[in-house]
Amino acid sequence: MRDKIVVIGSLNYDVILKIPRLPECGETLPADTATFSAGGKGANQAVQAAKLGVETYMVGCVGEDAQGDYLLESAWKYGVHTDYIRRCTEATGMGVVNAVEDGSVFACIVRGANFAVTREDVDAAEPILKEARLVILQMEIPQEINEYAIDKAKACGCQVLLNAAPAAEIPEAYLEKCDILVVNEVEAAFYLKEKIDTREQAEKGARLLAEKYGADIIITLGSLGSVVCERGAVTFLPSKKVEAIETTGAGDSFIGGVGSALIRGENLTDACEFATRCSAVTVCRLGAQASMPTLDEVG
Numbered sequence: 001m002r003d004k005i006v007v008i009g010s011l012n013y014d015v016i017l018k019i020p021r022l023p024e025c026g027e028t029l030p031a032d033t034a035t036f037s038a039g040g041k042g043a044n045q046a047v048q049a050a051k052l053g054v055e056t057y058m059v060g061c062v063g064e065d066a067q068g069d070y071l072l073e074s075a076w077k078y079g080v081h082t083d084y085i086r087r088c089t090e091a092t093g094m095g096v097v098n099a100v101e102d103g104s105v106f107a108c109i110v111r112g113a114n115f116a117v118t119r120e121d122v123d124a125a126e127p128i129l130k131e132a133r134l135v136i137l138q139m140e141i142p143q144e145i146n147e148y149a150i151d152k153a154k155a156c157g158c159q160v161l162l163n164a165a166p167a168a169e170i171p172e173a174y175l176e177k178c179d180i181l182v183v184n185e186v187e188a189a190f191y192l193k194e195k196i197d198t199r200e201q202a203e204k205g206a207r208l209l210a211e212k213y214g215a216d217i218i219i220t221l222g223s224l225g226s227v228v229c230e231r232g233a234v235t236f237l238p239s240k241k242v243e244a245i246e247t248t249g250a251g252d253s254f255i256g257g258v259g260s261a262l263i264r265g266e267n268l269t270d271a272c273e274f275a276t277r278c279s280a281v282t283v284c285r286l287g288a289q290a291s292m293p294t295l296d297e298v299g
């Protein structure tokens with residue numbers, strides 16, 4: 001029985017600035033607080049799956065710097081297998097997240113070591129890929145490596161979930177090889193080339209993407225909820241109403257939650273319902289990985 005998850009992707013050292021509003025051009029705006037935390041979409045998703053009890057392996061790169069030490073320790077502390085994370089000469093990747101009081105988030109990433117991931121790094125993980133059920137990818141490592149990883153994962157008999165974030169052009173042939181595509185409303189608009197502002201637009205968009213790529217589709221809609229298209233059947237899942245403190249990593253918590261529920265044998269729609277409960281916990285605490293729930297904490 002294949003019950004492991006392999007995440008191939010990014011690890012970032014996050015600086016989260018809590019700000020009352022976005023600064024004007026030319027303005028210097030004092031931030032309320034600065035928090036330093038372990039992040040990166042790949043590492044966040046791996047941590048969430050591991051915290052939920054799934055044997056999870058991370059493939060990626062960090063620098064030989066203090067931030068790299070911190071990210072490796074964080075992933076390991078939360079139960080992620082870190083043997084396939086390579087130290088390299090490039091500086092560790094970084095996320096600078098402006099978290100505005102109204103709940104909106106404006107983030108930039110510095111790619112750094114994440115762009116040092118090679119085909120050899122993916123090859124090194126082949127033994128574990130042959131035992132894994134699900135491979136999770138995002139778009140914060142080189143596109144060419146993601147394409148190689150998709151082919152390798154399929155050759156090893158894994159299901160592939162691609163979180164196509166941040167949005168960027170991907171050859172259609174590779175999207176068609178994925179089993180599950182996950183995007184938020186901004187990324188969905190990029191791939192569909194039309195606005196996604198409402199639940200109805202997301203439902204239509206999920207159906208269109210599913211037909212185009214022959215994959216199951218999830219479109220997350222922030223505080224509204226998410227839409228899942230599983231084997232052509234579209235379901236809207238409203239978010240849980242909670243007092244959100246900080247939403248960094250909420251989408252990653254959702255994806256780690258989906259992955260863990262799939263490993264437990266749930267169908268994709270039920271897995272999304274479980275994942276909705278995971279991200280509802282994550283947004284009530286500060287930071288990405290630290291805020292993600294264990295199985296006991298998911299209501």
Ligand code: RIB
Nearest residue numbers: 012039040041095249288
């Ligand atoms: O999805 C949130 C993550 O995106 C942050 O942790 C940041 O590092 C960026 O990768």
